[in-house]
Amino acid sequence: MNDILDEIWLENTLRSYMIVASVIVLMLLVKKYIAQSVAHLIFQFVKRVWKDVDKRTFTSLVTKPLGMFLVIFVSLATLHKLKFPSVINADIFNITLKQLLHALGSMVLIISFFRLLLKMIDFIAIILHIRADRLNDTTDNQLIVFFKDFFKVLLSIVGLLMILKFVFGFKIGNVLTGLSIVGAAVALALRESLENLIASFIIFFDKPFSMGDVVKVHNFTGTIEKIGLRSTRIRTDQKTYITVPNKQMVDSITDNLSLRTQRKVEMRLEIGLTTSSAQLDQFINGVRKILDQPEVETSTVILSDITPSAFLIVIDYFTGPITQQDFNTVKEQNNFAVLRLMEQMNLEISGAVTDIKIVTEAETISQR
Numbered sequence: 184m185n186d187i188l189d190e191i192w193l194e195n196t197l198r199s200y201m202i203v204a205s206v207i208v209l210m211l212l213v214k215k216y217i218a219q220s221v222a223h224l225i226f227q228f229v230k231r232v233w234k235d236v237d238k239r240t241f242t243s244l245v246t247k248p249l250g251m252f253l254v255i256f257v258s259l260a261t262l263h264k265l266k267f268p269s270v271i272n273a274d275i276f277n278i279t280l281k282q283l284l285h286a287l288g289s290m291v292l293i294i295s296f297f298r299l300l301l302k303m304i305d306f307i308a309i310i311l312h313i314r315a316d317r318l319n320d321t322t323d324n325q326l327i328v329f330f331k332d333f334f335k336v337l338l339s340i341v342g343l344l345m346i347l348k349f350v351f352g353f354k355i356g357n358v359l360t361g362l363s364i365v366g367a368a369v370a371l372a373l374r375e376s377l378e379n380l381i382a383s384f385i386i387f388f389d390k391p392f393s394m395g396d397v398v399k400v401h402n403f404t405g406t407i408e409k410i411g412l413r414s415t416r417i418r419t420d421q422k423t424y425i426t427v428p429n430k431q432m433v434d435s436i437t438d439n440l441s442l443r444t445q446r447k448v449e450m451r452l453e454i455g456l457t458t459s460s461a462q463l464d465q466f467i468n469g470v471r472k473i474l475d476q477p478e479v480e481t482s483t484v485i486l487s488d489i490t491p492s493a494f495l496i497v498i499d500y501f502t503g504p505i506t507q508q509d510f511n512t513v514k515e516q517n518n519f520a521v522l523r524l525m526e527q528m529n530l531e532i533s534g535a536v537t538d539i540k541i542v543t544e545a546e547t548i549s550q551r
Contacts, residue, residue, distance in 0.1 A: 193268035206261045210254050218250030240309060244302045252295040259288045286350045293349065297342040304334055329387055332412065375430070379413045382429035386410060392439045399438040400427060445480060445501040446510050450521070453493035453533040463494060466528055473520045474500050478513045493533030 190197050210217075222245045226238055267281045275283060308331040347353040387410070392398050396407050398417070405419035414426045454463065467484050474482040482500035489495070498521070502513055 193270065194266045195268075199265055203261045203265060207254075207258050210257045214250040214254050215246070217253060218246045221253070222246050222249055241306055244306045244309075245299070248295065248299040248302050252292075252299050255292050255295050259292055262288075290346055290350045293342060293345050297338055300338055301335055304331060304338070329383070329410065329412070375428075376413060379429045382433040383410065383412050385433050386415075386429060391433075391437060392441075396439055396441040399440060400432065400435055403427075404440070443504055445503060446505065447499065447501050448514050448517070450498035450518075452496040452498065452521075453490075454496060455493065455531040455533045458494060458530055462528060462530065463496075466524065466530060467496065469524045469528075470496075470498060470521060473517060473524065474498075478502055478505075479517075 187197065192200070219242065222242050225245065226241050229241065267284075272279050272281050274280075308327050311327045344355055348355050386392075392407055394407050394410060397404070398407060400417075403417065403419050403425060405417040405425070407415060408418050408424075409416040410429075414428050415432050417425050417427060419425060454466075458466075463486060467486065470484045471482070474484070479500045480503055482498075484496070484498050487495045487497040500517075502510060505513075
């Protein structure tokens with residue numbers, strides 16, 4: 184039996200092949216349990232930093248990529264103990280098969296490792312979201328989304344550089360030097376995109392608005408649904424979905440309607456000149472009584488001006504920061520109440536009734 188195991192096949196003994204295969208198969212069978220054990224150890228460390236960590240969420244995100252990374256790592260480390268057969272080590276485009284397989288293995292290992300790190304970032308983002316929800320601050324949520332995407336992009340760049348170095352053998356120093364020169368040229372070509380990126384940082388730290396706020400910008404009114412690295416997405420009141428570059432959001436005048444403390448209603452009534460002063464005074468007092476309600480915080484009703492054609496009555500009142508639907512309801516009810524008061528007092532709007540008197544030539548002569 185030992186003689187059979189010591190037989191050499193492709194420059195390695197059969198015993199070596201069996202050991203390597205056994206280790207890989209065993210790792211595939213127990214990867215789930217090993218990954219859960221390692222995840223449990225990592226969880227104990229993470230729990231010391233964040234005590235409100237959900238273990239189920241952590242394990243669901245980390246276990247699968249961690250198990251895949253461990254399988255790849257152990258498999259490559261085990262296969263590395265075997266001697267690559269020189270018989271099959273053919274050249275492919277001036278690259279030997281051994282070098283090609285080694286490069287592919289290194290690439291798979293690096294990708295699996297950074298995939299694990301990306302899942303860790305997702306988990307950290309979930310924890311920060313939970314804490315932000317407890318504070319009822321949407322600005323923290325948008326910062327979490329922004330920096331989650333930012334660090335994912337950063338990790339992807341680092342992973343790409345590691346692949347270039349360990350897989351393709353590039354010198355990172357020379358690559359970075361070349362990238363700096365190319366980056367300067369690209370920066371000039373992508374100046375507007377860089378301005379939008381800088382504007383996104385201004386939005387996140389200056390906080391003129393946040394996700395969920397209702398804003399008015401460039402004659403559009405809508406709700407902020409997402410603030411990205413380049414642009415801000417707004418769901419308009421027409422239910423369309425527009426994208427506004429962050430630079431324009433910063434440079435233009437943006438009215439954050441969600442931060443207003445009151446809503447204003449303006450009414451301008453031109454009462455006919457046939458109305459007496461007593462009626463005007465009674466009407467103004469009646470309107471003031473109408474506006475004396477819980478929904479109206481402050482109000483102003485005055486005889487603003489007397490023109491050759493009408494008495495101008497100005498009615499201004501403010502409600503609290505209620506929803507648009509409630510605001511429209513209050514405004515409509517008050518408008519009807521003012522109309523009913525005018526009907527009760529027989530008041531007419533200036534210009535609503537016009538009397539035309541025709542004087543004949545005979546009447547004119549008799550009057551003389």
